[in-house]
Each structure stands twice: as C-alpha cells, then as structure tokens.
Amino acid sequence: MAEVQMYRGLRDVYFDKTEASFIDGQVGKLLYRGYNIHDLAQKSTTEETIYLLLHGKLPSRRELEQFDAQLRGNRSIPDEVVQIIRTVRKSHPMDVLRTAVSALSAYDPETEDKSSEATLRKGIRLTAQAPTIVAAHARIRDGKEPVPPNPQLNQAANFLYMLFGTEPDPEEARLMDVDFILHAEHGSNASAFAARVAAGTLADVHCAVVAGIATLKGPWHGGAAEQVMRMSLDIGEPERAEEYVRNVLASGGRLMGFGHRVYHALDPRAVHLKEGCRALGEKKGQPKWFQILSKVEEVMQPYAQRGICTNVDFWSGAVYYLMGIPEDLFIPLFAMGRVPGWTLQVLEQYADNILIRPLLHYVGPMDLAYVPIDRRG
Amino acid sequence: MAEVQMYRGLRDVYFDKTEASFIDGQVGKLLYRGYNIHDLAQKSTTEETIYLLLHGKLPSRRELEQFDAQLRGNRSIPDEVVQIIRTVRKSHPMDVLRTAVSALSAYDPETEDKSSEATLRKGIRLTAQAPTIVAAHARIRDGKEPVPPNPQLNQAANFLYMLFGTEPDPEEARLMDVDFILHAEHGSNASAFAARVAAGTLADVHCAVVAGIATLKGPWHGGAAEQVMRMSLDIGEPERAEEYVRNVLASGGRLMGFGHRVYHALDPRAVHLKEGCRALGEKKGQPKWFQILSKVEEVMQPYAQRGICTNVDFWSGAVYYLMGIPEDLFIPLFAMGRVPGWTLQVLEQYADNILIRPLLHYVGPMDLAYVPIDRRG
Numbered sequence: 001m002a003e004v005q006m007y008r009g010l011r012d013v014y015f016d017k018t019e020a021s022f023i024d025g026q027v028g029k030l031l032y033r034g035y036n037i038h039d040l041a042q043k044s045t046t047e048e049t050i051y052l053l054l055h056g057k058l059p060s061r062r063e064l065e066q067f068d069a070q071l072r073g074n075r076s077i078p079d080e081v082v083q084i085i086r087t088v089r090k091s092h093p094m095d096v097l098r099t100a101v102s103a104l105s106a107y108d109p110e111t112e113d114k115s116s117e118a119t120l121r122k123g124i125r126l127t128a129q130a131p132t133i134v135a136a137h138a139r140i141r142d143g144k145e146p147v148p149p150n151p152q153l154n155q156a157a158n159f160l161y162m163l164f165g166t167e168p169d170p171e172e173a174r175l176m177d178v179d180f181i182l183h184a185e186h187g188s189n190a191s192a193f194a195a196r197v198a199a200g201t202l203a204d205v206h207c208a209v210v211a212g213i214a215t216l217k218g219p220w221h222g223g224a225a226e227q228v229m230r231m232s233l234d235i236g237e238p239e240r241a242e243e244y245v246r247n248v249l250a251s252g253g254r255l256m257g258f259g260h261r262v263y264h265a266l267d268p269r270a271v272h273l274k275e276g277c278r279a280l281g282e283k284k285g286q287p288k289w290f291q292i293l294s295k296v297e298e299v300m301q302p303y304a305q306r307g308i309c310t311n312v313d314f315w316s317g318a319v320y321y322l323m324g325i326p327e328d329l330f331i332p333l334f335a336m337g338r339v340p341g342w343t344l345q346v347l348e349q350y351a352d353n354i355l356i357r358p359l360l361h362y363v364g365p366m367d368l369a370y371v372p373i374d375r376r377g
Numbered sequence: 378m379a380e381v382q383m384y385r386g387l388r389d390v391y392f393d394k395t396e397a398s399f400i401d402g403q404v405g406k407l408l409y410r411g412y413n414i415h416d417l418a419q420k421s422t423t424e425e426t427i428y429l430l431l432h433g434k435l436p437s438r439r440e441l442e443q444f445d446a447q448l449r450g451n452r453s454i455p456d457e458v459v460q461i462i463r464t465v466r467k468s469h470p471m472d473v474l475r476t477a478v479s480a481l482s483a484y485d486p487e488t489e490d491k492s493s494e495a496t497l498r499k500g501i502r503l504t505a506q507a508p509t510i511v512a513a514h515a516r517i518r519d520g521k522e523p524v525p526p527n528p529q530l531n532q533a534a535n536f537l538y539m540l541f542g543t544e545p546d547p548e549e550a551r552l553m554d555v556d557f558i559l560h561a562e563h564g565s566n567a568s569a570f571a572a573r574v575a576a577g578t579l580a581d582v583h584c585a586v587v588a589g590i591a592t593l594k595g596p597w598h599g600g601a602a603e604q605v606m607r608m609s610l611d612i613g614e615p616e617r618a619e620e621y622v623r624n625v626l627a628s629g630g631r632l633m634g635f636g637h638r639v640y641h642a643l644d645p646r647a648v649h650l651k652e653g654c655r656a657l658g659e660k661k662g663q664p665k666w667f668q669i670l671s672k673v674e675e676v677m678q679p680y681a682q683r684g685i686c687t688n689v690d691f692w693s694g695a696v697y698y699l700m701g702i703p704e705d706l707f708i709p710l711f712a713m714g715r716v717p718g719w720t721l722q723v724l725e726q727y728a729d730n731i732l733i734r735p736l737l738h739y740v741g742p743m744d745l746a747y748v749p750i751d752r753r754g
Contacts, residue, residue, distance in 0.1 A: 014736045016385055040747070080465075084464060087457045103465050105465075188734065199595075203591060203592055221579075355386055356567060360392070364411055373436075
C-alpha cells in the first residue's frame with residue numbers, strides 16, 4: 001500500500017470557508033462577523049450578539065426588539081419534555097440536555113424543514129429553550145419545582161432566575177450576559193465541527209445541535225472550566241498555589257485551563273472573565289479564588305512565553321462558582337451559550353453543502369482466510 | 378491573509394489509522410478486520426461478525442456462545458425508556474432512536490467509565506438495545522404494545538419478531554442477518570466520523586453513538602434506501618423503468634442508490650442484497666421490484682463504466698419493503714446495524730486519542746467598528 005499523508009486530529013486542515021468568526025491564534029484575536037470580541041464583551045448584549053451572528057449585521061433598535069421578543073417568547077418547553085427531564089434526572093446534566101434537546105424535535109413544528117429560514121427559526125427556539133432545560137433539571141434533581149421563564153428578563157438574567165428562583169443581582173446578570181457573549185461562537189471547535197458533520201448529510205438542526213452537545217461533553221473540550229475549579233478547590237489557599245503548580249509540572253501532569261488548539265497567545269475571552277472573577281470575588285467576600293488563579297497564572301508565566309496561555313475556561317469556572325452554580329452545570333452553560341454558533345455553522349454548511357467524509361488508513365491484516373468455526377485453533 | 382489549501386468535505390484526507398475495515402473503492406473491495414465481506418456475508422452470522430469487529434478475531438465456538446449470550450441478555454430496555462418512546466412516538470423513528478439511546482445513558486451502570494473494557498460492554502449493550510427501541514417505537518405508534526425480546530432468537534430474527542410479533546420465516550431472518558453483517562462497519566463514513574469526533578473529546582460512547590445517529594439521519598447519508606424504494610414505487614412497473622431513468626437524467630436529476638464517496642466500482646455489499654431481493658421477491662410473489670431495479674441498473678450501465686455504480690442502499694430498500702418493514706425504518710435499520718462499527722471506531726479513537734479539530738478559513742469582513750445602536754443606519 002502506498003504511503004499516505006496523515007493529518008491526525010485534522011490539525012491545521014481547512015475544510016471549508018466561514019463568515020462566522022475570525023480567530024488569529026498567534027496574537028489572540030477573535031472577531032464575530034468582523035466585530036472584535038472585546039467591543040462585544042464591553043458594549044453589546046447576548047441578544048444583540050446572537051442577532052449579529054445569525055443575521056450577519058448589528059441590528060437596529062427595532063430589529064433587536066423584535067429578535068429579543070422572539071427569544072423571550074420561545075423559552076417554554078413542553079410539559080412532556082419536563083417529564084422526560086424528571087425521568088432522566090439522575091444523569092449528568094449534559095446527558096439530560098442532550099436527551100431533552102433531542103426530544104424537543106418531537107414538538108418543533110418545523111423539525112423536518114431544512115430551509116435556511118426554518119433552520120434559523122429552530123436555532124432561535126433552541127437558543128431560547130436550552131437554558132430552560134438546564135435550569136429545570138438543576139431544580140428537579142434537587143427536589144424543587146422548575147421555575148417558569150420570566151419574559152421580563154433578558155437571556156442571562158432569566159437563566160439565573162430560573163436556576164435560583166430569585167431575580168439576580170444586576171452585576172451578576174451582566175457578568176452572565178458577557179459570558180454568553182464570549183461563548184456564542186468559536187469557529188470549528190470539535191462540537192461545532194460535529195454539528196457541521198451532521199449538517200453535511202443534510203440532517204436537521206436538532207440533529208446537529210445534539211451532535212454538538214454530545215461532543216462538547218468530553219473533558220478535553222467542554223470540561224476544562226469544571227476541572228480548573230476543582231484545581232482551585234484542591235489548592236484551597238493562594239499561598240499553596242505555587243507549590244501545587246510546581247508539583248503538577250514536576251510530576252509531568254497537565255494544568256487545565258492552559259493552552260488551546262488554536263490560540264498560542266492569550267485567549268482574548270479570558271480577559272473579560274478574569275476581570276469578572278476579580279470583581280465578583282470581592283463583592284462576594286471571596287477574593288481567594290481570583291488570588292489562587294492569578295498565582296497559578298503567574299507561576300505559569302514561562303509557559304505563556306511559549307504560547308501556552310490561559311484560555312476562556314481558566315476563569316469561567318470561578319465565576320460560575322462564585323454565582324453559586326453547581327460545577328456539573330459548567331459544561332451545560334457552555335453548551336447553552338454555543339447554540340447560536342452551532343446554528344450559524346449549520347446554516348453555513350447548508351448554504352454550500354458537501355458531505356464531510358475523510359478517510360482512515362487501514363493498517364490491519366489483509367485477505368485473511370475465513371476458517372469455519374469448528375476448525376479454528 | 379495568505380492563501381490556504383482547502384480540503385472541502387475532507388475528501389481524500391486521512392485523519393487517522395484503523396484496523397477495523399479496509400475499503401478499496403477502485404475495485405470494490407471491503408474487508409472487516411482482514412476478512413472479505415463476501416466470505417462474511419455467505420458464511421458468517423451477525424453475532425460472529427460483531428465479535429470479529431469488536432475483538433479483532435473470529436471467535437471459537439465457546440467465545441461465540443458467550444458473546445451471543447451477552448447480546449441476548451442485554452436486549453431489554455428500562456420501562457422509563459419505553460415511556461419516553463411513547464412520549465415522542467410521533468417523531469421520525471431516527472429522532473426517537475436518538476432520544477432513546479441518549480436516555481439510556483441514565484440507566485447504564487457504566488456511562489461515565491471510559492475505559493476500553495467498559496466502552497466495549499456499553500457498545501455491546503447498545504448493539505443489543507437499539508433494535509428493541511426501533512421495534513418498540515414502530516409498534517407503539519401503531520397503537521400496539523411492544524413485544525419483549527425473545528432470547529431464543531438471534532439478533533436478526535429477534536428484531537423481526539419484536540417488530541411483527543411473530544417468529545420470522547427462516548429465509549427472511551437469514552436475509553436480515555446478512556443485512557446486519559453488511560451494515561456493521563464501514564470506516565469513517567460521516568456518522569462514524571461524527572462518533573470519532575465526539576470520542577476525540579473523550580466524550581463517552583453514548584455521546585458518540587448519539588452523534589452517529591444524529592449524523593446518519595441526513596438524506597445524503599442514511600436516507601438513500603428509502604429514496605430508492607420511493608423511486609421504485611414511483612416507477613411502479615418494470616416497463617416504465619427505462620423512461621423514468623432517462624427522464625430523470627435528461628432533467629439533470631440524480632438517481633439515488635448510485636455512486637459513493639469512496640466506491641468508484643460496484644459496492645461489494647450490493648451483490649448480496651441484490652440476490653436477496655431477487656429471491657425474496659420470488660418467494661413473496663412480488664418479483665417486480667427486483668425487475669424494476671434491475672432495469673434501472675441496466676439503463677445506468679454507461680455510468681457504471683465511469684465508476685457510478687449501485688451501492689448497498691440500492692437493493693436494501695426493496696428487501697426491507699418485501700419484508701413489510703415501513704419505509705421510515707430503513708434508516709434506523711442502518712443505524713442499529715452500525716452500532717458495532719461506531720463502538721469499534723470509538724475504541725480505536727480512545728486507544729491513541731487526539732482532539733479532532735480542523736479549521737475554517739474566514740472570508741468575512743475584518744475589524745468592523747462597533748457603532749452604538751442609536752447611531753446605526
């Protein structure tokens with residue numbers, strides 16, 4: 001057999017074009033639809049950013065109001081899906097989200113319609129419904145009743161409201177808003193790529209989002225925020241951080257929240273959550289998580305110069321923790337924030353579709369003789 | 378921005394090695410673990426072939442008996458999952474299969490265990506459970522009660538038994554057995570690739586199989602058998618086949634069941650289902666589907682010389698139709714047959730894991746200025 005060129009992990013392989021986001025991993029730059037993530041994190045809202053992603057331009061006030069009303073009006077999930085959540089309540093929250101989103105396809109009036117218009121509407125519905133699923137499950141497994149969505153609140157505040165049953169502090173709601181902005185889209189990371197692989201067969205957007213959720217569950221992808229927080233809890237006190245890091249490095253271990261397949265510089269999203277972590281920690285009288293993480297980052301500085309920098313997950317876990325969000329909801333938070341990005345990737349895939357089907361190079365035995373069972377050794 | 382090398386659809390891109398199956402698309406050759414698909418289709422059974430795939434060698438009689446007992450002992454699904462199937466019964470059967478497999482993760486004792494031993498056991502359980510889900514749904518939506526699995530019957534016969542409520546004719550059961558053999562594994566087709574993308578994040582095998590099902594639903598992948606049968610029904614009589622084909626070709630249309638991303642020669646799997654279609658049609662007193670399809674194949678002969686040949690889906694639809702299986706179960710049949718292949722792909726991915734994360738080339742606008750909403754045009 002001829003030697004083949006091998007692209008393991010498809011690292012650095014371009015499989016298509018996009019207008020969704022631009023990532024320059026060498027300098028740590030991220031644009032959504034041409035707009036810098038720093039501008040969006042500082043000046044925009046989740047609703048406006050989702051509009052930008054899905055429609056390709058910033059909305060007028062009227063367009064934004066209509067879009068926001070569409071999101072607010074689609075947050076409810078059918079009682080039958082709540083019942084399914086109750087049934088599988090003991091599962092990992094990502095498994096529950098995956099099952100519930102899959103089940104929602106039974107109730108969406110346009111499940112089988114793969115036009116871009118219907119796909120956009122379905123993506124907006126799923127964006128509105130995903131937080132409802134996650135919050136409902138979190139309450140049900142704690143023996144509480146789900147809190148119905150509050151149409152007076154925006155996407156971020158409403159999620160915290162549905163989770164805790166009380167209206168959130170405005171600063172916390174804004175931090176969650178920024179978090180949703182930062183997680184809305186990020187090119188063809190593994191979960192978005194899985195969504196595109198599904199869409200490439202002309203499977204519908206529920207299929208694609210389910211594939212995205214399934215892929216995001218893996219600890220090498222969506223699990224880092226939770227693992228970083230566990231590390232912080234392990235470390236416990238800022239003065240123990242340096243020794244902890246040096247021990248991990250000396251034993252050949254790997255610190256979570258550092259490095260990224262694409263970024264070889266500071267992940268620009270990390271900046272905003274770092275500041276959020278600092279401010280929220282002070283407000284809550286728990287500055288130590290910021291102090292621990294800052295110390296870890298400082299000790300890792302030699303690696304930063306080699307391109308192994310903190311990524312978005314490094315700070316997000318502490319932010320969620322300070323808000324009182326259970327650790328196993330950190331990945332679902334990522335997932336619910338990414339539904340707009342997955343939807344956009346599906347729309348791009350459909351717009352110039354091609355089956356995504358690479359090859360595996362066979363290295364096993366050839367042309368073995370089939371021996372009847374009674375003559376096998 | 379520098380020009381980039383683009384690999385649209387990842388066509389001809391090797392992303393990893395495999396010992397699962399060898400495909401030579403130029404001559405139409407397929408090996409599972411080194412054994413020719415023709416030998417397996419003629420001499421092996423579903424159970425033995427799954428053992429071969431998952432364990433890498435043909436079993437001794439004792440090994441096969443133990444493995445078969447493991448499959449037979451794991452066919453039941455929890456009442457809660459049956460209830461979920463009832464809840465979403467109006468969905469497409471692939472959506473129901475996706476939701477039910479996702480929900481099964483709540484009941485598997487090893488969902489979060491990603492060791493190869495546990496993954497193998499989970500893959501065997503899912504292989505045993507998937508037909509139970511599909512058959513239960515098919516009956517429930519028809520207002521009938523699910524038929525419990527019959528441990529006296531093999532994988533293929535038991536599926537037909539659970540679907541129809543009566544023990545199948547031995548010839549039909551053997552044809553379904555051959556069909557399962559032919560569908561068990563096929564490298565990194567889109568659905569198996571999606572399963573590997575999920576596994577590449579270290580997501581568990583339920584995630585990977587759900588991603589596979591989600592991806593297989595698309596009409597460009599799993600839908601061909603159903604579409605070929607619809608074409609046969611449209612044609613209606615053998616004497617109308619030639620005109621029908623010429624009309625489709627003249628109008629620039631595409632005939633389903635021809636051509637394949639990898640095969641540029643006769644799909645070796647098609648041979649066995651062609652013969653099965655002929656024999657079953659005669660037995661059932663409905664030879665016309667074989668006659669219609671044979672005529673279509675004959676008229677398409679000029680294309681065959683250019684590498685556009687019949688594929689496995691060309692004949693499978695008529696086989697299922699002759700068995701009385703509803704058309705929208707054709708894709709679930711493919712899915713339930715492929716669970717062993719997906720499991721094997723996950724095991725291979727885990728064994729030398731790497732995140733599968735290719736790139737998208739950004740072609741949108743750069744560095745747009747964020748304009749406050751009141752100053753937008």
